[in-house]
Amino acid sequence: MKQRTSIIGGFAAIAATFVVFVIPFLFIILMAFKDRQQSALRDFSWPNGFHLFDNIFEVVKTRNWMMITAFINSTLITVVSVTLLIVFAAMVGFVLARRKTRFNGLIEFLILAGLMIPPAVVPTIWLLQGLKLFGTLHGMILIEVAYNLPFSIILYRAFIATIPRELDEAAVIDGARPLDVFFRIVLPLLWPVTVTNIVVQSVGIFNDFTNPLYYLPGNGNATVQLTLYNFQSQFSTAYNLLFTNILLITIPPLIVFLFFNRQIVAGMTAGAVKG
Amino acid sequence: MTKTKLFALMGASTLGLMMASHAVQAQQSGYLSFLIDNGPQSVAVAEAWVAAYTEANPDVTIDIEVRPGGGEGDNIVKTRLATGAMADVFFYNSGSLFQALNPTQNLLPLTDAPFQANVQDSFKSVVSAGGEVYGAPFAPAMGGGIFYNIPLYAELGLEVPKTWDEFMANNEKIKAAGKVAVIQTYGESWTSQLFVLADFFNVLAEVPDFAEKFTANEAKFATTPAAVRGFEKLQAVFEAGYLNEDFGAATYPDGLRMVATGEGAHYPMLTFGVGAIAETIPDHLQDVGFFAQPGDDAAKNGLTTWMPDSIYAAKTTSSPDLAKDFIGFIASPEGCDIRNEAVGATGPYMIAGCELPADVPPAVSDMLPYFAEGGQNAPALEFLSPVKGPALEQITVEVGSGIRPAAEGAALYDEDVRKQAQQLGLEGW
Structure with a gap:
């Protein structure tokens, strides 16, 4: 009896997952196969012909091969900002968790403020212009790091509190310098939360739309999400090309996830077991 | 655009200006950025205009930038005007939305440009502020x-x-x-x-x-x-x-x-x-x-x-003469013909001398x-x-x-x- 209910529950869960995750993805794929006329209907139907390769070619070559520039830019922005985020957030979290001073309260307040206060666009652009960083990739990377740092710090700080202080002390006694303690002892122990950070932040930054829209003007600076605007406009949308574009820019993160799936899951469960 | 690039462009365009002032009717040269909305029609017609203009003036480079339409587009245009990062020439609504751009402060007056003589007064009235005209028609009425x-x-x-x-x-x-x-x-x-x-x-x-x-x-x-x-x-x-x-x-x-x-x-x-x-x-x-x-x-x-939407030049542009010349080209009968060719005719033009092709759709x-x-x-x-x-x-x-x-x-x-x-x-x- 008990077994039967669990089987039914399992099937229900699988069905729900299918409806929520797989059907929208199937819809994207089907739309990418259609031509413009049929795609304008936006229904769940079998494509009338095979137009996938035409659509892909059209999407990639639109606006002077903008897609390729966009992939390079987005990859650069994502990889560099996530790297910086992890290094900086882990360092801040480490110091905050280990060293109790009377400034801790103030620092934590500032971190929370960074999380809660929405950034204003125009003053940020003025600041970037003053620093000669406006409209450059490294300027954009610094923005992504700044906007996402508080969240990462909070994740790290909570986790570092669970790592016994004796480990650092043992390392110091064995002759490790402060940087060694951090990079060779603490950072490897942080792997579970680092994986969480990589997953959450890289998805967020790769899919970021509004920040590049305002802070990164210019054709040479396009990011993948901005290429969607090549096919979707206020009054007219080429749905076949739009969905082909969505398909193309969804695949790379998907591949990364399939590839790192085991490590990600392992990292997360390792964190759970340690408690 | 970065500041350094901007300085380089200023240099290039002043050089262009000096050359242009020496010979009347001389070909234009320099660089323009051209911000348009992402409607397929706008993109197609802008690309056709730029191709025709740069063919006549080989020393000119024009970079088309695309922005979204609707509320997001309003935000981008206003943000870029407020921060002085606006493209040299850009496309935006006329009428009440135009007034919201604070035109006297942000836009380059085009009242004296020669092409304005051919533009209908009813259009001029919707792109005017403080006694100056700021736009040229981008599309038919x-x-x-x-x-x-x-x-x-x-x-x-x-x-x-x-x-x-x-x-x-x-x-x-x-x-x-x-x-x-x-x-x-x-x-x-x-x-x-x-x-x-x-x-x-x-x-x-x-x-x-x-x-x-x-x-x-x-x-x-x-x-x-x-x-x-x-x-x-x-x-x-x-x-x-x-x-x-x-x-x-x-x-x-x-x-x-x-x-x-x-x-x-x-x-x-x-x-x-x-x-x-x-x-x-x-x-x-x-x-x-x-x-x-x-x-x-x-x-x-x-x-x-x-009234159709309009083309404006930003006050911050580094090459105002080239911008005016390019806008004048768009607002000429030749510009209308290029538009008819690129996206077809959708209505009567607001520019004297512009003809509709014989085979317009029934609507x-x-x-x-x-x-x-x-x-x-x-x-x-x-x-x-x-x-x-x-x-x-x-x-x-x-x-x-x-x-x-x-x-x-x-x-x-x-x-x-x-x-x-x-x-x-x-x-x-």
Whole structure:
């Protein structure tokens, strides 16, 4: 009896997952196969012909091969900002968790403020212009790091509190310098939360739309999400090309996830077991 | 654009200027950035213009940048103007949205540019501020009215209505034939405003000074019977059951598809929809006709017109002369021809000397008599008065779905307008 209910529950869960995750993805794929006329209907139907390769070619070559520039830019922005985020957030979290001073309260307040206060666009652009960083990739990377740092710090700080202080002390006694303690002892122990950070932040930054829209003007600076605007406009949308574009820019993160799936899951469960 | 690039460009363009000033009629040189919205038509026509211009002036480089339309596009244009990062030449709405750009502070005056001599005064009035003209027409004029399906009209033996009663009689026959009489697409709420906005010619026919009085807070929609008619018409088509079943969720592309393929008979819309039909459903382009929204008197039948969007130059541009020359090229008969070639003609041009090709789609040729000698047209209210309430589309959705009666909707819109007029600091509010 008990077994039967669990089987039914399992099937229900699988069905729900299918409806929520797989059907929208199937819809994207089907739309990418259609031509413009049929795609304008936006229904769940079998494509009338095979137009996938035409659509892909059209999407990639639109606006002077903008897609390729966009992939390079987005990859650069994502990889560099996530790297910086992890290094900086882990360092801040480490110091905050280990060293109790009377400034801790103030620092934590500032971190929370960074999380809660929405950034204003125009003053940020003025600041970037003053620093000669406006409209450059490294300027954009610094923005992504700044906007996402508080969240990462909070994740790290909570986790570092669970790592016994004796480990650092043992390392110091064995002759490790402060940087060694951090990079060779603490950072490897942080792997579970680092994986969480990589997953959450890289998805967020790769899919970021509004920040590049305002802070990164210019054709040479396009990011993948901005290429969607090549096919979707206020009054007219080429749905076949739009969905082909969505398909193309969804695949790379998907591949990364399939590839790192085991490590990600392992990292997360390792964190759970340690408690 | 980075600052360093900007300096380099300034250098390059001053060099270009020096060269240009030495020889009259000399070819232009330098660099321009050109910001347009991402409508496929805008992109196609901008690329054609840039290709033609740079072919005539090989030393000029023009970079096209694309921005989204709608509210997001407004934000981008305003942000970039406020931060001095605007492209040299850009495309934006005319009329009340243009006024919101703070033109005297942000834009380059084009009053003295030679091409302005050919631009119609009615257009100049919607891109002027503080006595200066700032824009040149980007597109042909548009009309607001009703698209209809020609084969369906022929099949049922209907005639283009001149009065609202004839229109409703046609609707009755179409409904009796089992077709959708009036298509509405409230899935995109802006499309719901057409019955009210396109009725404005009929308002002016009854109350010629409505716009001035409306701006001065002396006339109200709710208390002017001619003005309430627009809301009443919206209510009438709903109550008679003429609407498509999914009117609450259908979108603008759905509406165009339905009127083009004959799933529905009438779709109230601006004539720029012709361009989208030509693009998505080219096979049915010849099946779509157009007429102005009928009023109560057949003798006073005329079209409510919309001014085209405009091209502006930013005050921060590093090469103002080149920018003016490029805008002048777009606003020349040659520019119109390139547009006809690239995206087809969607309406009459606001520039003297611009011709429409002979084979325009029927929806466009149906519109031309209203602009020709003896035809009647009047600009939409938003070009005569700076007052346009931001919530009109929500109110018209309510009235058009039977949630709120017409008179109440009109009164609510008067309230909505008050807030905006007070923000603008107008007299008498």
